[in-house]
Structure formats: C-alpha cells, structure tokens
Amino acid sequence: MMVFKLSPTLLTALAIAAPAVAQVPVTPPAPASTPIPLVQPQRPLPTLTAAQQRQLATLIANDEVAQGLSNKPRTDLDRLDAASLVRVALDHAIAVHSGRLMPSDFQRDWGIRPTAFDPLPGFADAVARDRLAAWVRSLPPPYQGYDTLVEGLGRYRRIAAAGGWPTLTVAPTYGSSGAAVARLRERLAIEDPELTGTGDRFDAALLEAVRRAQRRYGLNPAGQVGAQTLAALNVPVEQRVQQIMANLERWRWLPPTLDRRRVQVNIAAAVLTAFDGDRPIMSMRAVTGRPGNETPMLVSQISSIVINPPWNVPSSIATKELWPKERANPGYLKRNGFRVIETPDGGKRLQQASEQSALGRFKFDFPNDFAVYLHDTPARSGFSKFDRLASHGCVRLEKPEDLAKLLMATTPDWQPEAIDAAVAAGKTVRAKMAEPVSVYLLYWSAFAGADGQVGFREDPYGWDGKLAATVQRRSDAQALAAK
Structure with missing residues (x-):
C-alpha cells in the first residue's frame, strides 16, 4: 500500500485536518455516489484452494478487528464453504475500502459519500497469483493518517484489555504531594510514554505531561488540572476506542486522492x-x-x-x-x-x-x-x-x-x-x-500523529457513538448472513 507522508508538525501540534495524500488532482465525487452492493450472483467467482481458504479465513478474521469494523473477532469463517467465504471476503473488501455503512445509514448532514468500488477483479487476480495477503493489505484508504489511527486503535484496545485507567476525583496542583498526585501520574503514564519520574510529588515532569494531555484533548495547555482536564482524563478507554472506530469509518468515505x-x-x-x-x-x-x-x-x-x-x-x-x-x-x-x-x-x-x-x-x-x-x-x-x-x-x-x-x-x-x-x-x-x-x-474527533500519539476532541454533535454502533451492527448482520 502506498503511504503518503505528512509533516509531524501538522499531525502532532495542530492535529487539525486530513493528512497529505498523493498530489493527483481529481474531481470530488458527487454526493449521491454510494458503494456498489455485494458482487452480483451471476458473476463468476474465483475458486480457492484449500490452503487459500484457510489463509483467507485467518486474514479476514484478523483484519476486521484491526481495521475497526468490529470489536469482536469472527470465529465462524473456517467453517464456511469456499463460495460463502469468497462472498465474505468481497464484502470485507468493500467495507475496508469504502466503509461499512449502507446508504440508508447516512444522516443528511454526513454529506460525504464513498466512491463506488468493485473488489472482484483485484481479488480474482490475487487468487490467481496466490497473493491474498498483499490484496488484503491493499484495501484500506491510502492515507498515513488512517494507518496511524489503526495503530492507535490497537494501542487503546491493549489499554482496555489491561484494565483501562483509574478515575480521578481530585485535582492536585503543581508542587503538591500525596495520593492524588500519584494517581494522576499513573493515569497520564498510560497514554504518555514521554512521562518520566515516579513518586507522589507534582513536579516539573508531571506538569509537562499535564500540558501534553491538554494539547491532545484540545484544551488550554496551562498545566492546571481543572474540571475540563479531569473530565477528559476520565473518559473511559472503551469510549476512546469507539471514537477511533468512528473516525476510521469516516476516512473510508474520502475519495482515493484529494486535490x-x-x-x-x-x-x-x-x-x-x-x-x-x-x-x-x-x-x-x-x-x-x-x-x-x-x-x-x-x-x-x-x-x-x-x-x-x-x-x-x-x-x-x-x-x-x-x-x-x-x-x-x-x-x-x-x-x-x-x-x-x-x-x-x-x-x-x-x-x-x-x-x-x-x-x-x-x-x-x-x-x-x-x-x-x-x-x-x-x-x-x-x-x-x-x-x-x-x-x-x-x-x-x-x-x-x-x-x-x-x-x-x-x-x-x-x-x-x-x-x-x-x-x-x-x-x-x-x-x-x-x-x-x-x-x-x-469531522475528525480522533487523529494520530506520526509519533503514535492519538489526539481527541469532544464529540460535540454526538456522531461518534451513533456511527461506531452502526458499523458494529452492520458487521454483526453480515456475519449472521454468512452463516
């Protein structure tokens, strides 16, 4: 997959817009364009070998979770017959390339629609040349911002699997000491690999970590742990995972190149x-x-x-x-x-x-x-x-x-x-x-820089939860339909 670099300054300091892509001018897609449906039954589908069938089942099961299409790995793919597995693979390709939503799922003010994508020719070629893994890797949007957010999703899922982070109830001040400071340090260290030092004193290193967190959350980086900072730090990690999933879906709606x-x-x-x-x-x-x-x-x-x-x-x-x-x-x-x-x-x-x-x-x-x-x-x-x-x-x-x-x-x-x-x-x-x-x-409420740090903004319109839930619901429905 082609990866297009973007200045780390924009991604980490500003974190404000879609990252850089290939410099190929294209006409933006018409708002009415929508992904094509699943491959029509009358079209001939490639035949998989037994080894390819096993490989494809593993690839899709892993990729669906990695790309933020589902929080739950599928366990049924190795039990599907070859024809059913091919259809699941083609559906997965459309979802990763152009999004999981159906046209009826879009709100009116979600005025961007993904371009049509037919995965069958590329899939047939991958089967013929025995390059299924490369085909799966080629499916996601060709943006560095998408790739780094996928990495961020994996990181926040690992944080969730390890138990998440503590809830902060007291806002310590610079120079203070005690259990509240130790708890703040523990909380910040989970997301911030730059935080150094230990102990229960609010020192200069902890002050800078607070400021870095405030920048990641779009708050005033004054270093004071006020109500807004506490609220941002106390957002459950599961909600952060949901935010990332929603933003990955929005990436998939963008055209293949930006002007x-x-x-x-x-x-x-x-x-x-x-x-x-x-x-x-x-x-x-x-x-x-x-x-x-x-x-x-x-x-x-x-x-x-x-x-x-x-x-x-x-x-x-x-x-x-x-x-x-x-x-x-x-x-x-x-x-x-x-x-x-x-x-x-x-x-x-x-x-x-x-x-x-x-x-x-x-x-x-x-x-x-x-x-x-x-x-x-x-x-x-x-x-x-x-x-x-x-x-x-x-x-x-x-x-x-x-x-x-x-x-x-x-x-x-x-x-x-x-x-x-x-x-x-x-x-x-x-x-x-x-x-x-x-x-x-x-609408970017979660974005990752080249250093792997994920920045978050509040979800002021309440779009993230609705979108992530719709993606999961559609994935569950597709899994059910394949059985």
Missing part, C-alpha cells in the same frame, strides 16, 4: 488548513456550528469570493432571533443595518447591508445542499476561545483576508492590491477565481 490545492476544515477542532499537495501552507482558527446547528461534512469547490458581501438572513435565523429582537426593541433591525425585503409570495426576508454584515468582508462560496460557506466575521472574540463551536452552521474564519489572497494567487485580475482596493471601496463584488480550489469539511 492538490485544497482547503480542509476540521469541524470538531474548529480549525482550517490550506494545502498544496502534501504540504500545509496556511492554518487558522475557525468557528464551526454549535450543536443543534451542525456544520455538515461535505466535499465541494470554491470558485468565487464575494468581497463586502451582504448577508441574506436565513429564514430560520430571522424567525428565531431577529424578528423577536425587533418586536422587543423597535428599530433594532434598522440600527443594525438590516433591510426588510418583500418576497414574491407576500412574505418578508431580511438582508444586512455589507457595511454591517455579519459575514464581514469576505465570503467564500461553494455549491452544496446545506447553504453553508466560509466567511469573515466582525465578532473576533470567538477565536480566542478553545471551544469554538458557536455558529449557525457556516464556518467563520480567523484570517479570511489571508485565505482570499492565497486562493487568488493564480488569478491575474485579483492580486493583493486589487483585493485591498475592492475591500476599501465598500461595494459588493464577486471575484471569480481562475482555478477553483477544493474544500473539504471533515
């Missing part, structure tokens, strides 16, 4: 990264959707940037938030730059002028079914927070002007001076990009 020029947003971490091939060239904080106004996962292309955009207020926001404010404080809408526009059906909608627009000075458009986009914002205080899930679903950007100039670098008419002049003029302008840039909105 060379691309923008990626990690929704759960609320961070945007711009890539040129396998190289991250810009990163910034973002504000993503609060629970209840989730930012969807999707793949699209940014083809234009609106400078000084007005804000056409979605009816849901107008109804829930703005009209009530006007009724409570007459004149609120006018004072904040909103215009009331009559609609053809006799209704009313709101538009906020560009001078006071909640979209700031830049709006990055890309076609999608969710009416979301990337944009500037005059509300800057949100970027200083570690918890930045606060929008209505769109993605607010810390440095939108920098991103606009980066994306327009290949557009002769929109070099930095022209962008500055358009912003200063204050008029709304749609600037078309000479080369569209792909955008990926992704």
Whole structure:
C-alpha cells in the first residue's frame, strides 16, 4: 500500500485536518455516489484452494478487528464453504475500502459519500497469483493518517484489555504531594510514554505531561488540572476506542486522492488548513456550528469570493432571533443595518447591508445542499476561545483576508492590491477565481500523529457513538448472513 507522508508538525501540534495524500488532482465525487452492493450472483467467482481458504479465513478474521469494523473477532469463517467465504471476503473488501455503512445509514448532514468500488477483479487476480495477503493489505484508504489511527486503535484496545485507567476525583496542583498526585501520574503514564519520574510529588515532569494531555484533548495547555482536564482524563478507554472506530469509518468515505490545492476544515477542532499537495501552507482558527446547528461534512469547490458581501438572513435565523429582537426593541433591525425585503409570495426576508454584515468582508462560496460557506466575521472574540463551536452552521474564519489572497494567487485580475482596493471601496463584488480550489469539511474527533500519539476532541454533535454502533451492527448482520 502506498503511504503518503505528512509533516509531524501538522499531525502532532495542530492535529487539525486530513493528512497529505498523493498530489493527483481529481474531481470530488458527487454526493449521491454510494458503494456498489455485494458482487452480483451471476458473476463468476474465483475458486480457492484449500490452503487459500484457510489463509483467507485467518486474514479476514484478523483484519476486521484491526481495521475497526468490529470489536469482536469472527470465529465462524473456517467453517464456511469456499463460495460463502469468497462472498465474505468481497464484502470485507468493500467495507475496508469504502466503509461499512449502507446508504440508508447516512444522516443528511454526513454529506460525504464513498466512491463506488468493485473488489472482484483485484481479488480474482490475487487468487490467481496466490497473493491474498498483499490484496488484503491493499484495501484500506491510502492515507498515513488512517494507518496511524489503526495503530492507535490497537494501542487503546491493549489499554482496555489491561484494565483501562483509574478515575480521578481530585485535582492536585503543581508542587503538591500525596495520593492524588500519584494517581494522576499513573493515569497520564498510560497514554504518555514521554512521562518520566515516579513518586507522589507534582513536579516539573508531571506538569509537562499535564500540558501534553491538554494539547491532545484540545484544551488550554496551562498545566492546571481543572474540571475540563479531569473530565477528559476520565473518559473511559472503551469510549476512546469507539471514537477511533468512528473516525476510521469516516476516512473510508474520502475519495482515493484529494486535490492538490485544497482547503480542509476540521469541524470538531474548529480549525482550517490550506494545502498544496502534501504540504500545509496556511492554518487558522475557525468557528464551526454549535450543536443543534451542525456544520455538515461535505466535499465541494470554491470558485468565487464575494468581497463586502451582504448577508441574506436565513429564514430560520430571522424567525428565531431577529424578528423577536425587533418586536422587543423597535428599530433594532434598522440600527443594525438590516433591510426588510418583500418576497414574491407576500412574505418578508431580511438582508444586512455589507457595511454591517455579519459575514464581514469576505465570503467564500461553494455549491452544496446545506447553504453553508466560509466567511469573515466582525465578532473576533470567538477565536480566542478553545471551544469554538458557536455558529449557525457556516464556518467563520480567523484570517479570511489571508485565505482570499492565497486562493487568488493564480488569478491575474485579483492580486493583493486589487483585493485591498475592492475591500476599501465598500461595494459588493464577486471575484471569480481562475482555478477553483477544493474544500473539504471533515469531522475528525480522533487523529494520530506520526509519533503514535492519538489526539481527541469532544464529540460535540454526538456522531461518534451513533456511527461506531452502526458499523458494529452492520458487521454483526453480515456475519449472521454468512452463516
């Protein structure tokens, strides 16, 4: 399997986006594309030798657990007849390559769908050349981030098998001593191989271990063991395993290659990264959707940037938030730059002028079914927070002007001076990009760096548990169907 390297800085320090992949531009898959079903019965299947049958049964039993498709190793494969085992192998190939979910399992806001994959030609060739082990190794997504997360899954399962970790009830402080400090040291050492020293004193080595843990969990790395740090440390290891399984499944939904020029947003971490091939060239904080106004996962292309955009207020926001404010404080809408526009059906909608627009000075458009986009914002205080899930679903950007100039670098008419002049003029302008840039909105709540350390974020939308349970349920159903 091809492995594509990514800067350890991005994976370990930022841990914010899908890792680097081959620099082969492709068109993102249409949202409606879905994996093909199991191989049609009328297609001829290869015949296995007895030795191949035994080998294949062992390979699949081990790989299904290793790839996070199930927590329970299958024990029935060596009892299946050859034809049934071949069908199980082909189903396993689809699951590892493109995901275990069926089309009906996807929520609407899980807007990424895996590309179609037919495993039969590759499997038939592997049988003919007696290369089944190599075929199984070739199935997973070709990303280093996936591979390191698979390794992380094995590590956390070993931690679970050894009894997990202790629950912390007391938050010791730097310089203190006692049983609570010893318990904290024991807990941190289970995940952190860098932690050195022993004993019950909260020393400098333990302080740095606390800070490393806080960075892994996306918390303020101040070294103080507060309520948030305790809560993160007390998440059961079984839940961490479930998180990793869910994120492995999401990796399998990505296209075989990602476009060379691309923008990626990690929704759960609320961070945007711009890539040129396998190289991250810009990163910034973002504000993503609060629970209840989730930012969807999707793949699209940014083809234009609106400078000084007005804000056409979605009816849901107008109804829930703005009209009530006007009724409570007459004149609120006018004072904040909103215009009331009559609609053809006799209704009313709101538009906020560009001078006071909640979209700031830049709006990055890309076609999608969710009416979301990337944009500037005059509300800057949100970027200083570690918890930045606060929008209505769109993605607010810390440095939108920098991103606009980066994306327009290949557009002769929109070099930095022209962008500055358009912003200063204050008029709304749609600037078309000479080369569209792909955008990926992704939900990574567990990710592993090249050093093997797994970083976690909270599962703000509750998607991890549901997804991991669905993967396990589908795996159990497939095992039952094969008997």
